[in-house]
Amino acid sequence: MTATYRLQLHAGFTFADAQRAVPYVSDLGATHLYLSPVLQAAAGSMHGYDVVDHGRISAELGGREGLEALAATARAHGLGLVVDVVPNHMAMVAPETANPQLWELLATGPEGPVAHWFDVDWAALDGRIGLPLLGDTLAETLARGELVLDEHDGRPVIRYHDHLFPVAEDTAPADGADEADVAAVLEKQHYLLASWREKDTVLNYRRFFDVDGLIAVRVEDPDVFEASHRTLLELNHRGVIEGFRIDHPDGLADPEGYLRMLRRASRIGTAIWVEKILEKGETLPEAWECDGTTGYDGMRAITATLLDPTTAQTLSEAWAATGGERDLQVTLAAAKREVVERLLGAERHRLVRRASEVLPDADPARLEAAVAELLVACEVYRAYARPGRPADAAAQRVIDDARERATAARPDLADELADLSRIASHPRASQAAEVDFAIRLQQTWGPVMAKAIEDTSYYRWNRLVALNEVGGDPEMLEHAGPEDLHRWAAHQQAHWPLGMVALSTHDTKRSEDVRARLIALSGDAESWTVCSEAFAEAATEHGVDAPTAHFVWQTIAGVGDVAPERLEGYLTKAVREAKEHTAWVDGDAEYEKRVLALAAAATTHGPLKAVVDTAVDHNREAIRAVVLAQKLLQLTVPGTPDTYQGTEVVDLSLVDPDNRRPVDYDARRDRLAALAATADGGSRDLDDEKLLVTAAALRLRHDLRHCFRDTGAYAPVVTSTRHAVGFTRGEEVAVLVTRAPQRLTASGGWADHLLTLPAGLWRDELSGAMHEGGPVRCAEVFETMPVALLRRVHI
Numbered sequence: 148m149t150a151t152y153r154l155q156l157h158a159g160f161t162f163a164d165a166q167r168a169v170p171y172v173s174d175l176g177a178t179h180l181y182l183s184p185v186l187q188a189a190a191g192s193m194h195g196y197d198v199v200d201h202g203r204i205s206a207e208l209g210g211r212e213g214l215e216a217l218a219a220t221a222r223a224h225g226l227g228l229v230v231d232v233v234p235n236h237m238a239m240v241a242p243e244t245a246n247p248q249l250w251e252l253l254a255t256g257p258e259g260p261v262a263h264w265f266d267v268d269w270a271a272l273d274g275r276i277g278l279p280l281l282g283d284t285l286a287e288t289l290a291r292g293e294l295v296l297d298e299h300d301g302r303p304v305i306r307y308h309d310h311l312f313p314v315a316e317d318t319a320p321a322d323g324a325d326e327a328d329v330a331a332v333l334e335k336q337h338y339l340l341a342s343w344r345e346k347d348t349v350l351n352y353r354r355f356f357d358v359d360g361l362i363a364v365r366v367e368d369p370d371v372f373e374a375s376h377r378t379l380l381e382l383n384h385r386g387v388i389e390g391f392r393i394d395h396p397d398g399l400a401d402p403e404g405y406l407r408m409l410r411r412a413s414r415i416g417t418a419i420w421v422e423k424i425l426e427k428g429e430t431l432p433e434a435w436e437c438d439g440t441t442g443y444d445g446m447r448a449i450t451a452t453l454l455d456p457t458t459a460q461t462l463s464e465a466w467a468a469t470g471g472e473r474d475l476q477v478t479l480a481a482a483k484r485e486v487v488e489r490l491l492g493a494e495r496h497r498l499v500r501r502a503s504e505v506l507p508d509a510d511p512a513r514l515e516a517a518v519a520e521l522l523v524a525c526e527v528y529r530a531y532a533r534p535g536r537p538a539d540a541a542a543q544r545v546i547d548d549a550r551e552r553a554t555a556a557r558p559d560l561a562d563e564l565a566d567l568s569r570i571a572s573h574p575r576a577s578q579a580a581e582v583d584f585a586i587r588l589q590q591t592w593g594p595v596m597a598k599a600i601e602d603t604s605y606y607r608w609n610r611l612v613a614l615n616e617v618g619g620d621p622e623m624l625e626h627a628g629p630e631d632l633h634r635w636a637a638h639q640q641a642h643w644p645l646g647m648v649a650l651s652t653h654d655t656k657r658s659e660d661v662r663a664r665l666i667a668l669s670g671d672a673e674s675w676t677v678c679s680e681a682f683a684e685a686a687t688e689h690g691v692d693a694p695t696a697h698f699v700w701q702t703i704a705g706v707g708d709v710a711p712e713r714l715e716g717y718l719t720k721a722v723r724e725a726k727e728h729t730a731w732v733d734g735d736a737e738y739e740k741r742v743l744a745l746a747a748a749a750t751t752h753g754p755l756k757a758v759v760d761t762a763v764d765h766n767r768e769a770i771r772a773v774v775l776a777q778k779l780l781q782l783t784v785p786g787t788p789d790t791y792q793g794t795e796v797v798d799l800s801l802v803d804p805d806n807r808r809p810v811d812y813d814a815r816r817d818r819l820a821a822l823a824a825t826a827d828g829g830s831r832d833l834d835d836e837k838l839l840v841t842a843a844a845l846r847l848r849h850d851l852r853h854c855f856r857d858t859g860a861y862a863p864v865v866t867s868t869r870h871a872v873g874f875t876r877g878e879e880v881a882v883l884v885t886r887a888p889q890r891l892t893a894s895g896g897w898a899d900h901l902l903t904l905p906a907g908l909w910r911d912e913l914s915g916a917m918h919e920g921g922p923v924r925c926a927e928v929f930e931t932m933p934v935a936l937l938r939r940v941h942i
Contacts, residue, residue, distance in 0.1 A: 148390070148418060148645070149848040149855065150782070151181035151229055151789045155653055155807050156205075157193045162213035166220045171816045173224035176845025179390065180221055181229040181789060183653065185214055186378065189238045189245065193807060194653065195231070196394065197238035197361065199246040201375040218387040229390035229418065232379060234372075234405060235398035236354070236361040241309035244299065249362065252276070254313035256337030264371050266353040266363040268497050272339055277349035279341045279359065280310070285333075294329050294340070296320065305329065305336075312338065347492035353587075355398065356594040357490045367400040367534070372408055383414050390418035392441060392647075397423065397528045397593040400586045403434055404533065410436040418787075420647050424596075424618045426527045431643065432541065439639070439646020442789060443618025446649050448635035449780045450614065451627040452872055453666055453773055455887035459625045461672040465679035466610040469693035475622055478608045482599040483523045485726065490598055494591045495519060501587065504580035505570055509563060517563035520553035521588065528596050529589040535576035546572050605656065606725035609698040613665035613705070617654050624669075629863070629872045629886070632780070636861045636874070640785040644856060650781045651791035651798070653807065658791075658800040660774055661705035667769040668704055670889040674762035678704065681758045682749070689745040691738075695722060696745060703749050704759050706799050714750065715743050717801040769888040771833055772933035775840055776884035779934045782844035783882045784874075785861055795841040796834040836932065843912045843936055847880065851938075854880045868900040871925050875905060881937040883928055897926035909937040 152172045154165050165180065172180060184195030187203040195205070204211040218228050237246055244250050251261045253276070257269040267276050281288045288294055288307070296314075297306040303319040305312045318335040320328040333340060341349040346359065353363035366372050382388045391409065396402040402421070409419060419437040425444045431437075463473070472478050487495060499515045506514065530545035532538035538546060550568040554561050571588050574581035605615035614621040623631075639646055650659035657665075668675060678700050686696035698721065706714070722729055722742055729735040749755035763770070774797065782788045791798075793810035796818065800806040815838070822831075822839055831839070848855050854877030864873035864881060870891040873883035881904055885891065906920040914931045917940070928935050 148178050148227070148787060149852055150177045150845050151179045151647070151787060152177040153181045153652070153789055153791045154183065155792055156183050156185065156195060156208050157807070158191070158207040160809070161207070162209035162217040166217045168812045169217070169220050169224050169226060171812055171819070173226055174816075174819060175790075175795060175842055176849055177790065178225065178849065179227045179229050180217075181390075181392065182231065184231045184233050184394075186233075189240045192238075193804060196233050197240065198233050198236075199238045199240070199249075201237075202247075202378055204378065214382070215387055227389035228387065229392060230379065230388050231392045231394060232376075233394045234364065234366045234375065235395045236363050239360050239362045242311045243313075244311055250313060253336075253338050254315055256315070259337075263368050264364060266365050268351040268500070271351040271497070271500060272349070275337055275339045277339050277341060277346075277351045278312075279343050279346040279349045281307070281340055281342050284342050284345075285340055288340075289330055294333070296329055296332065305333065307340070312336070312340070347496065350493040351497070353494070353497075353590065355395070356597055363398065365400065366405060369408070372405070372412075376409070376412065380412050383417055386414075389416075390420070393419065393421045393437070395593075396421045398590055400590070401534050403432065403436075403531060406436045418645060424528055427620050429527050430638065431646075432531050433642065439643030439786065441652070442647035442649030442786070443616075443652075444635065445639065445646070445781070445784060445786060446616070447619055447623075448632045449648075449650070449777050449784070450616075450619070450662070450666070451623050451631035452629050452780065453776055453884075453886050454624055454627040455670040455890055456625055456627055457887070457890060458670055458672045458675070461675060462611055462624065462669060465676060466694075466697065468679065469609075469683060469697045471609065471694035471697070472607075475604070475608050478604045479600060480523065482603040482607070483595055484519075486595055486599040486603065487519050487522045491522075491591065491594060494587070494594070495522065498522075498584060498587055498591065501580045501584035502567060502570070505578070505584060506563075506566055509566070513560060513563050514567075516557065517553070517560045517567055520557050520560060521549055521564060521567055522591060522595050524552035524556065525549040525592045525595070526552075527592075529592045530571075532572065532585060532589065534586050535574060535582045538572045543572055601656070602724050603726055606698070606721050607694070607727060609694055609701065611665065611669050612698060612701045613657065613662040613669070616656055616662065617652070629869065632784070632872070633863050633874070636784050640861050644785055646786045648781050648784055648786040648788045649791070650777060651794045651800070651806070652789075653791070653803060655791075655806070656802045657705060658798045658806060659777060659794060660797045661799050661801065663773040663777055664707070664763070664770050664799075665701055665705045667766050667773045667888070668762055670769060670887055671762065671766050674765055678758050678762050681755060682745075685745060685748065685755055689748070690741045691745050692728065695725075695728070695742060699742065699746050700749065700755075700759060702801070703746065704763060706801060707763070709750070709799070711747070711750070713801070713805055714746055717805060718742055718746055720802065766889065768892075768933075771836070772885045772888040774833060774837060775932065775934045776886065778837055779840050779844060779882060779884055779936060782841065782848070783855075783876060783880070783936070785855075788845075788848075790841065790845075796838050839913060840934065840936070847912060847936065847938060851877070851879055853877060864902055864904070866900070866902040866925070868897075868925065870897075871900065871902050871929075873902060878905065879939040881905070881909060881935075883935040883937070885929060885933040888933065897924070897929065900925045902928065904937070905939075908940040908942065910940050912936045912938055 185204055186198045187200035187205050188195045189197040189199055204214050248261045248264050257274050295306050297304050303314040320332055355361035399405050420441050421437050423440045467473050498518045502514050530542040532542040546568055550564050553564050570581050571585045574585040601617055682696040682700040683693050686693045723731045728738045862875050872886050875881045901922045903922050904920045909918045913936050
C-alpha cells in the first residue's frame with residue numbers, strides 16, 4: 148500500500164460507478180480505493196454513516212454482488228479496497244423497522260435480547276427509552292389524531308407519519324380503538340414518545356454528538372462487536388477488503404480495547420486507521436493497535452509550513468477592526484459553555500445522575516455545576532482511561548488538567564470537582580455508577596470539543612478562515628514555519644509510518660485548494676487590507692455584522708466563481724452554525740437574507756467583486772505555488788497519502804454537501820492522457836500542473852516504495868533561505884517547494900540563494916530538468932515550476 152483514493156458512495160455513485168473509475172485511479176498511481184461506509188444505511192443516505200443493518204451491504208450501492216465485482220475489477224488493476232467502518236452508532240430513522248436491532252429494542256425493552264446493543268440509561272425513565280421526536284407534546288399529538296394504531300407485517304404498531312413503533316406483546320387493544328386507547332397502549336410500551344423540544348429531560352440514550360437520529364452502540368460488548376462486524380470481517384478474510392478506516396473512535400467506551408479486538412479479528416496485514424482529531428501537542432496513544440490517524444495532524448503541519456507569519460499583525464488588525472473577539476480562547480470557552488448548556492443537556496443530566504448515585508450526600512445543584520465546569524475545561528477530545536481501571540499517566544494528566552482549569556474558573560466548587568475527578572480517574576470496577584460516570588465523561592468531552600470548536604467557534608473567529616479546519620490551529624499564524632513539518636514528519640516516521648496524510652476529506656470545512664487560495668492571499672497584506680475594509684463598509688450598508696462580512700469575503704475569495712445556490716447553501720449553514728445571529732432552530736430568516744444579499748452583491752458586477760477579483764488576480768502565482776506545494780508535500784511526507792475524490796486537479800469545494808458534488812472522471816481521464824502525450828512540455832494550466840504533481844508523486848511512491856517506507860529516512864534539505872523548503876526520502880528522492888512567494892518576489896526573488904542536494908545526478912520528474920548534487924541555485928531548481936520532485940539518476 149502506497150496511497151489511497153477516497154470515493155464517496157451513494158445512490159448516485161454506486162459500486163458500479165466506482166468500478167468504471169478504477170482504471171483511471173490505477174493510472175493515477177494510487178494503490179487502494181478508500182470507500183465511504185458500505186453497509187446498509189438509511190434510505191437515501193448521501194454519506195453512509197447512518198447504518199441501519201450491519202448484516203447487509205447497501206442495496207442502493209449495489210449490494211454484496213456489486214462490492215465484490217468492484218473488488219475484482221480493482222484487483223485486476225492492482226488496487227485494493229479500504230472501507231469506512233462506523234462502530235459508534237446506528238441510525239434511528241423512520242421507518243424504525245429499517246433497523247432490526249432498534250425495532251427489537253423498542254419492542255422488548257431493557258430485558259430484551261438486544262438491550263445490550265445500545266447505550267441507554269434505562270433507570271432515567273423507569274425502564275423506558277425516551278424518543279423526543281414528535282412535532283408537539285404527546286397530548287397535543289394524540290388530540291390531533293396523528294398517532295394511530297395500525298398493522299405492519301401482521302403485527303400491531305403505532306404509526307406517526309412515516310414513523311412506526313412496535314406494540315409490545317400482550318399490550319395491543321381490541322379492534323376499533325380510539326384516541327384514549329392509543330394513549331393507554333403507549334403507557335404500556337418500552338418507549339416514551341415526546342416533543343423534540345423536551346429532549347433535555349426525555350432523551351436518555353447516548354447520541355452521536357447532538358444528532359438525535361444516531362443512537363450509540365455498545366461495541367465494547369464482544370457479542371455486539373461480533374454481530375456488527377461479522378459481514379465486514381468475512382469480506383476482509385476473503386480478501387475483498389484490505390483495510391479499515393474507523394469513524395469516531397473517541398465515541399467508544401474503550402477505543403484501545405476495540406482496536407485490539409478488531410486487529411485480532413482481522414486478516415493479518417489489514418491496515419487500520421482511526422479518525423482521531425489530535426490537538427496541538429497531543430499524540431496518538433502508542434498502545435492503540437492501528438496504523439495511525441486519518442491525517443488531520445499531517446494537514447495541520449503542511450499548512451503551518453506554507454503560512455507567512457510576517458503578515459500576522461496585518462491580519463490580526465483587520466480582524467480586530469471588525470469588532471470580533473481578538474482572543475480565540477475566549478471564543479472557544481464561550482462556545483463550550485453554550486454547547487454544554489444548550490446542546491448537550493441530556494448528556495449533562497446523565498452524568499449528574501451518575502454522580503449523584505456515587506455521591507448521594509452532595510448537593511445536586513452543585514454537582515450539576517461541577518459537571519458542567521469539568522465538561523467545559525477539557526482541551527482535548529478525551530482522556531483514554533479504560534473502563535473499570537485506574538487511569539494511566541497520560542489519561543491522568545488530561546483529567547487533572549481539566550480539574551485544575553475547572554477549579555480556577557469555579558474555586559467554590561473545588562471539593563465537588565475533586566470528587567468527580569477522583570471518580571473519573573479511579574472508578575471502582577465493582578461500582579457500576581462510578582464506571583459509567585468515568586466512561587460517559589470521556590465520551591462527552593468529544594462532542595463538547597467538536598460542536599464548540601469545529602461547528603461553532605470556527606464559524607465565529609474569522610481572522611484567517613483557512614486555518615479554521617478540522618484538526619486545525621487558527622492560532623498558528625504568528626509562529627508557523629517549516630519546523631512544524633519536520634517535527635511532525637520525524638514523529639510520523641518513527642511511530643506511524645503508515646498513518647494517513649490528508650488535505651481534503653468529506654469532513655473538511657473547505658477543500659485544500661480553497662484553503663490554498665486564502666493562504667496565498669494572507670501573504671499579501673495590502674490586498675488583504677483592501678478587501679477587509681471594503682467589506683466592513685459594505686456590511687453596514689447591508690445590515691450585516693462586520694465579523695460575518697469578514698467571513699463572507701474570505702469565502703468568496705477562496706471558492707472563486709461559484710453557482711449562487713452553492714454559495715447560498717454554504718453561507719446559510721455557516722451563519723447557523725455560528726449561532727450568534729441565527730440558528731438551525733428558531734433562527735432569524737431576515738438576518739440570513741441580509742447575509743445572502745451581501746454575498747450576491749459581492750459576486751455580481753460591482754465594487755465588492757472588483758476588489759476580490761483584483762486580489763486574486765494579483766496573487767495568481769502565489770496561489771499556484773501554494774496549491775502545488777501543499778499537494779506535493781502531502782504526497783511525499785511520511786505516511787499514506789489520501790486523495791479525496793477529484794482533488795487531483797484544482798477543486799474549490801466547501802463543507803458537505805458541497806464537497807460531495809459529482810466528479811467528472813471522464814474529463815480527468817482525458818486530462819491525464821493528454822499530460823502523458825505532452826510529457827516533454829506544452830501549455831499547461833493549474834489543473835494540469837496539479838494533476839501532473841499528483842500523478843508523478845504517486846507513481847514515484849509506487850516505483851520507489853522503499854524510499855517511502857522503513858528504509859526511506861526523512862531528512863530536511865539544507866537551504867540558504869526560508870522561502871525554499873525541502874526534504875529527502877531515502878537516498879533516491881528529494882522534494883522541494885516554495886513558501887511565502889509574495890515576500891520572496893518583493894525581496895527580489897531567489898537571487899543567489901542555494902539549496903544543497905545529496906551527491907549524484909537528479910532529474911526533476913515534473914519538468915525534466917537535471918541537477919548535479921551539492922549546492923544548487925534555487926532559481927535553477929524553480930525555474931519552470933514553484934515545486935520540484937527529484938529522482939536520483941543511476942548512470
